[in-house]
Amino acid sequence: MSGITYQRIQTEVLHRIRARVWRPGDLIPSEVALAAEFGCARATVNRALRELAETGILERRRKAGTRVSPDPVHKATFDIAVIRREIEALGGVYRHAILQKAHVLAPSFIQALMKLDIHAETLHIRTLHLSNDQPYLYEDRWINMAAVPGIRSADFSRVSVNEWLVQNAPLSGGEITFLAKNADEAEAEALDTTVGKALFVTERLTRIKQVSVTFVRLAYAPGYRMTTRL
Amino acid sequence: MSGITYQRIQTEVLHRIRARVWRPGDLIPSEVALAAEFGCARATVNRALRELAETGILERRRKAGTRVSPDPVHKATFDIAVIRREIEALGGVYRHAILQKAHVLAPSFIQALMKLDIHAETLHIRTLHLSNDQPYLYEDRWINMAAVPGIRSADFSRVSVNEWLVQNAPLSGGEITFLAKNADEAEAEALDTTVGKALFVTERLTRIKQVSVTFVRLAYAPGYRMTTRL
DNA sequence: CAGTGGTCTAGACCACAAG
DNA sequence: TTGTGGTCTAGACCACTGG
Structure with missing residues (x-):
């Protein structure tokens, strides 16, 4: 050559x-x-x-x-890793605690978001992810039971829901949104901060072949910064 | 074939x-x-x-x-366009107003961030970007005068600083960070909201060949969501 | 050492869209 | 219509690294 x-x-x-x-x-x-x-x-x-x-x-x-390009559009790329990985990459010891786990009929706002049937059954899980035993991330997740067979028998005490889904429902499409939100009471309590504090939040809606699998809201502890090189 | x-x-x-x-x-x-x-x-x-x-x-x-991949790392990509484009893409009419423009010695925190000399001269500009005459984005920018010759003679009344830099200092590297922040007084006033409101903020540090060109903090009006497909 | 991915080549045909 | 990018091919050599 x-x-x-x-x-x-x-x-x-x-x-x-x-x-x-x-x-x-x-x-x-x-x-x-x-x-x-x-x-x-x-x-x-x-x-x-x-x-x-x-x-x-x-x-x-x-x-x-x-x-x-007349006005170059920078493309910023972020790695969305499994939370455990994210924490370990920062040198923290990962731990998670399940705050709530309930099988419920989807409330209307979740029905709308996930485009579910009125009688759709969902699994609602709230998890706290900790780094070195400090609250790091508060996860509020809704799972469409119909879309994920096998989840009934899953054990989330060792592997977090987050990780279980990645392993068992891989390569799904969807949207991810970033936003800022004042902490509500549940978030403030979980993240050990005060109501009203600005939280960095990511919301993800995951689909497999047009069917919504899970909607999750991740609220990071105050001070979180998501950075990438350009 | x-x-x-x-x-x-x-x-x-x-x-x-x-x-x-x-x-x-x-x-x-x-x-x-x-x-x-x-x-x-x-x-x-x-x-x-x-x-x-x-x-x-x-x-x-x-x-x-x-x-x-054992645990797939999703790569989410965001388009970082010129603000005018971003607003116009959403169907808004773009307008911007310069709130402040001053040549000043870099304050210490900017010196540290941009790794500037103690005597470095900077241009500090605060701009409000509006969509349909509604506050959309509050921009607080510091420019390293030494790195951008020609900026002294630039006219920012028609073309925003944002756009001028893109045209005149293209293809620069740097970092971009996303975070959430409670609105301070200046931000609240500019964005027509209340102090303490959670704001979605992006901070960008731009370099050309290791030299910091500009540091900018963009605070979006409440309710802003940055979304992308996965 | 040997097998894998990383890249380049010279040529070809195709798909699209500007003129 | 025709020039441009989009892609595939068959072959080659190289670079890295696991065994």
């Missing part, structure tokens, strides 16, 4: 954009032209540009060619 | 994982074996598996082979 790698090409492209040789909105040369310039195969240029397009730096369209 | 696409292979792999043919932790066949099975080139299998590995579903190591 010529020693040209797709990463080398990416570096060069980024350099040219930074140096304003190619400016936001500009059309850059075609793959064929760049392959000729760099003395490599088109496939190599293709991979380089395709990946840059995935990050939002370039925009590509057949026939129209490749442009530098 | 045989009609086999890398996407078809990805679908098949996901199906096998869901069907528990391949379970978390399991080693799956090598690229060569899968290429033979699917009747396609190894490069096609490679792309399929490589992309799945990027999403965290598979783990690959030379010689060791490819495994189904």
